[in-house]
Amino acid sequence: xxxxxxxxxxxxxxxMAALGMFAxxxxxQESCGMAVSxxxxxxxxxxxxxxxxxxxxxxxxxxxGSLSIGHVRYPTKGSATEFNSQPHLVExxxxxxxxxxxxGDIVNYQEIRNYLEEKQVYFNSDNDGELLVKFIxxxxxxxxxxxxxxxxxxxxxxxxxxxxxxxxxxxxxxxRDPYSIRPMVWGKxxxxxxxxxxxxxxxxxLFVTERKEVPSAGIICVxxxxxxxxxxxxxxxxxxxxxxxxIFEHIYFSRPDSHHFGENVFEVREKIGACLAxxxxxxxxxxxxxxxxxxxxxxxxxxxxxxxxxxxxxIRNHYVGRTFIKPEQTIRDESVRQKFNVLPNFFQGxxxxxxxxxxxxxxxxxxxxxxxxxxGASEVHLRIGSPQVKFSCxxxxxxxxxxxxxxxxxxxEEIRIKSGADTLKHLPIEALRNCVTAPxxxxxxxxxxxxxxxxxxx
Ligand code: SF4
Numbered sequence: 001x002x003x004x005x006x007x008x009x010x011x012x013x014x015x016m017a018a019l020g021m022f023a024x025x026x027x028x029q030e031s032c033g034m035a036v037s038x039x040x041x042x043x044x045x046x047x048x049x050x051x052x053x054x055x056x057x058x059x060x061x062x063x064x065g066s067l068s069i070g071h072v073r074y075p076t077k078g079s080a081t082e083f084n085s086q087p088h089l090v091e092x093x094x095x096x097x098x099x100x101x102x103x104g105d106i107v108n109y110q111e112i113r114n115y116l117e118e119k120q121v122y123f124n125s126d127n128d129g130e131l132l133v134k135f136i137x138x139x140x141x142x143x144x145x146x147x148x149x150x151x152x153x154x155x156x157x158x159x160x161x162x163x164x165x166x167x168x169x170x171x172x173x174x175x176r177d178p179y180s181i182r183p184m185v186w187g188k189x190x191x192x193x194x195x196x197x198x199x200x201x202x203x204x205x206l207f208v209t210e211r212k213e214v215p216s217a218g219i220i221c222v223x224x225x226x227x228x229x230x231x232x233x234x235x236x237x238x239x240x241x242x243x244x245x246x247i248f249e250h251i252y253f254s255r256p257d258s259h260h261f262g263e264n265v266f267e268v269r270e271k272i273g274a275c276l277a278x279x280x281x282x283x284x285x286x287x288x289x290x291x292x293x294x295x296x297x298x299x300x301x302x303x304x305x306x307x308x309x310x311x312x313x314x315i316r317n318h319y320v321g322r323t324f325i326k327p328e329q330t331i332r333d334e335s336v337r338q339k340f341n342v343l344p345n346f347f348q349g350x351x352x353x354x355x356x357x358x359x360x361x362x363x364x365x366x367x368x369x370x371x372x373x374x375x376g377a378s379e380v381h382l383r384i385g386s387p388q389v390k391f392s393c394x395x396x397x398x399x400x401x402x403x404x405x406x407x408x409x410x411x412x413e414e415i416r417i418k419s420g421a422d423t424l425k426h427l428p429i430e431a432l433r434n435c436v437t438a439p440x441x442x443x444x445x446x447x448x449x450x451x452x453x454x455x456x457x458x
Contacts, residue, residue: 003027029076035099104161273301348376
C-alpha cells in the first residue's frame with residue numbers, strides 16, 4: 001500500500017504535493033519522495049522517513065515549479081531502501097524526461113523485467129514503479145511511441161494493480177489498471193490546479209470540491225491544451241467487465257473520511273459494525289470498545305444497532321506508526337505495547353465487546369486482549385469486521401505468506417484461546433458483500449483465494 005499525489009498548474013506545486021502526501025501518510029511511512037518540474041528541469045528528492053521530516057520548508061523551496069508528483073511508500077515489491085522509493089525519474093534519449101509514482105503491485109514483474117533487460121534496459125531498484133516508467137521510456141525511445149500509446153501498450157502487458165501518475169516537463173498523465181484495484185481520484189482545486197490522489201481525503205486538504213474516479217484502464221492527460229480523458233481503450237484485455245476494488249481499503253487501509261469505489265469509507269465500516277451486532281442477538285455486555293482508529297466506525301455501527309454504549313476505552317498513541325505496516329516482526333511487537341493503553345479504572349468488572357478490523361498474524365489482538373483483561377474486564381467478546389485472512393495479497397499489500405497467517409496455522413477456536421478472548425466471531429464473507437452497493441466489483445481474494453488476476457509465474 002502506498003499513496004500518490006499529482007499537481008498540475010500551481011506555482012507552489014511542491015507545497016501542494018507535500019500537503020497531499022501528509023494527508024496520505026497513513027498509506028506508507030517508510031519513505032517518501034517528490035518530483036517537481038519548472039517546465040525545463042524535473043527535480044527529484046526522495047528519502048527514508050516521514051513527509052514532515054523529508055520535506056521541510058527549506059527543501060520545498062529548492063523545488064520550484066507548477067507540476068509535481070509525490071509518493072509515500074510502504075514496501076511491497078523491493079525492500080525499504082531509498083533506491084526502491086518513488087518517484088522514479090528517467091531521461092529519455094528522444095526528449096521527454098519522465099517521472100512516475102504508482103500505487104499497487106505488478107504480478108508479472110519478472111516477465112516484464114526480463115523482456116526489458118534483454119533489450120539492454122538497466123534497473124537501479126527492484127521497485128515496480130521503475131519497471132513502469134522504464135517500459136514507457138523504452139517504447140518512446142526505441143519504438144517511437146508517443147506517451148499515450150506507450151501507456152496503452154503497458155496496460156495490455158502489465159498484470160496487477162497500478163494507480164499511477166506520470167509527468168513530463170510540462171504534462172501530467174494519470175492512469176489506472178483495468179480492474180481499479182487501488183483507489184485513485186482526481187479533481188480541480190479552488191486555486192485552479194488539477195489534483196490527483198490515492199484518496200479523496202488528500203483532495204479535501206487541497207480544496208478540491210468535485211472529485212471523480214480515474215476510469216478503469218483510463219488515461220487522463222493534462223497539458224496546456226486542457227484535459228483529455230481517454231476511457232478504457234483496451235477492453236479486450238479484461239477477463240470480465242467487473243472491477244476488482246480491494247475490499248480491504250474499506251475495512252482497514254483507507255482513512256474513514258475518504259470516498260472511493262462509490263462509497264464513503266466510514267459508512268461501510270458502520271455497516272460492518274451493524275452486521276456484527278446482528279450476529280450477537282442475546283449477548284449481554286456493558287460496552288462496545290473499538291480498537292482505534294480503523295475500527296472506530298465499526299464500533300459505532302455495532303453500538304447503534306444493539307443500542308448499547310460505545311466507549312473509547314482503548315487509547316492509541318498516534319505518534320507510533322501503524323502496527324501492520326511495520327516491516328519487521330520485532331519492531332511490530334514493541335509497537336503494539338507502545339501504541340495502546342487503557343483508560344484508568346474503566347474496565348474493572350465490565351463485560352466488553354471488542355471490535356477489530358482483521359486478524360493477520362494475531363500478534364496485536366493477543367496483546368490488546370491481555371491489556372484489557374489485566375485492567376479488570378470480566379468478559380471480552382472479540383468481534384472481527386472481516387472474514388479470516390487465509391491468503392496472501394499480490395496486488396499492493398504486503399500481507400505475510402500463507403504459512404505466517406494465523407488462520408492457516410491453528411483453528412478458530414485455538415485462535416480464540418490464544419487471544420485470551422471469551423468468544424470470537426468473524427464477519428462472514430456474504431455479510432461483508434452486503435456492506436457495499438456493488439459487491440461483484442470487489443476483490444475478496446485474501447479471504448477466499450479467488451484471485452481476480454492470475455497470479456501464475458510469481
Ligand atoms: S487480496 Fe485482499 S488485500 Fe489484496 S487486493 Fe484483494 S482484497 Fe485487497
